[in-house]
Amino acid sequence: MTGQSRPNRLLRNLSAKIASIPMVLTALCVFVGGTIWTVVYSFTDSRLLPRLRFVGLDQYERLWRTPRWLISIENLAIFGTLSLIFSLAIGFLLAALLDQKIRFENTFRTIFLYPFALSFIVTGLVWQWLLNPDFGVQGLVRSWGWESFTFDPLYNQDIVIYGILIAALWQGTGLVMCIMLAGLRGIDEDIWKAARVDGIPMWKTYLFIVIPMMRPVFITALVLIASGIVRVYDLVVAQTGGGPGISSEVPAKYVYNMMFEAQNLGQGFAASTMMLLSVLIVLIPWAYLEFGGRKRHG
């Protein structure tokens, strides 16, 4: 490959590049343009309708003084960290188990992936009922005779976010599992044979050989999970409505409430700019490592 002279990069697949121009323009105008517009207006005192009257950092100062926003951030941090760890761990574990050439693999795969076909609203409602102390899990266990059994995360301020986490994991791990399974199937059979010849135990093979080889798969899963975390909104609305009190508020919900219910666009824009900023803080170093690194190899 290296010996061949490569044509000009820019002219390669010219027709494909021309065909993607509309999408490029859309992305630039709608996404980038909209983002810049939002950031600019977050420095104004826009109320119900946007207006250009600049107030400096006032909106941000107020944002970081608002307890509801601080609780939202804290919830997102807990929810994000745990859902990232558990989605990857459970997803990989399920995939590894399914990869043992078991019977009825198709059936199991379908069962695990099925929740992903449901919307967050449906998921939220289902789990709202399952976690309802009178009708759900707690009621069931109590009816079996364990009278003092308590499991009511949605009605307890301190653990309500874990109740939402359970529903999110139930919904999301199936997809992660499928991606992981595809990754596992992509590992060459010979690698397994070589590991077996060397007498390496199976768990070590997974941990030190297979997982490092599956790096691209993990990154795909990571991006999917992370984007789901930042925009978590509908699940909370369906499951708890932010309650009890304001203990399960999330940033996306704060943005929505500020923009539409409190008729304070400026505040909503400031909050969404902070969300964008937090995504960028995670994304930029990663993109630098990922794409900056590859160029040197190429």
Place this chain on the structure above:
Amino acid sequence: MRYGLLTAAFALSSALHASAYAAELEVTHWWTSGGEAAAVAEFAKAFDASGHKWIDGAVGGGGPTARTVFVSRLTGGDPMGATQFNHGRQAEELVEAGLMRDLTDIATEDKWLEVINPPTLLDGCTVDGKIYCVPINIHSWQWLWLSHKAFEDVGLPVPKNWDEFVAAAPKLREAGKLPLALGSQPWQSAGLFQVLMASLGGPEIFNKVYGDKDAEAAAGEEIKRVFAAAGDAREMAKGSNVQDWNQATNLVITGQAGGQVMGDWAQGDFQVAGQVAGKDYSCLPGLGVNEVIATGGDAFYFPVLKDEEKSKAQIDLARLMLSPEVQVAFNLKKGSLPVRGDIDLNAANDCMKKGLEILAAGKTVPAPEQLLSQDTITQINDLMVEFFSSEMSEADAQTRFADIIAGAD
């Protein structure tokens, strides 16, 4: 559920726009409980009888949710024929943006300034000297509804004021009843708080804090008493697991709860349940302490439409809503007070008569919606939700309340 209603409303509205009959007018509002629906049906009946067609655009989920839908439809260029708002500052910016129709001509022609009582109601509809909405009723929050059955069951007399009610709470609790029913939606705990403000604090302090945005008064002794009462209310409402206000009212109707602090719209539901004021339930305006009522209420705004037929129908509807017959029919069903001082309300029940007397005596305060921006109201709502669902101390809550008032507009 909320989403279901929203999508249903959107689907409905888009379906309606496809078929454009000349004098069909879509009217959006958030009246969905039994008493409310019966009241709005009176409007629809009268409007249909006038040869036009009323297309009902009810949006469930309570005022804040519904207003979100209205505002996004208006700013998104899909105006309805007429829409409900609370008169005050909720639609202020929509009016300033020129989205609402100027009704000044009709108002002068029909002498609204003379017939509408109290005249301050029209202030809420006026922006830069022009009138943009039709106030249709007066709604006051300052009512304590008490279930006679609940108090009979525990062998106590029905309380005459807030303090007696608080004193009776432990007995109710012992008997396995909920002393105070309170729905968990934010606006309900916020409403409860502003009732305590107007009733226990009194009109003077209410105007000082909400009207003049006096942060010092908000941190003062009078408000301290209000927060202490809010603490009592929080204690009494513990174990209240309902969401909507009418579910809470139902607890009072069935005697499972001692009482509820709720606006006069609750009366419609007592009526639908066949209860009689003074016999099955009691109502205490101003919590029996300070007999004042706030003159908030509902108003209809008419968005600017291009269709001439529809614009004409809008005027017909505006006139109809203020006509004496419709005012009586609507307000009797709704349990609210009419906006005209010149009509006969003999059919009113005890509670409404009490309200009319207070109104005639001029013991009123403006509604917070008229004094504060929606933004400030949301901040107060958030604080109250947090207060009522946590163990936050009264002093902390008051400090934060004073902060909000200091930055209020």
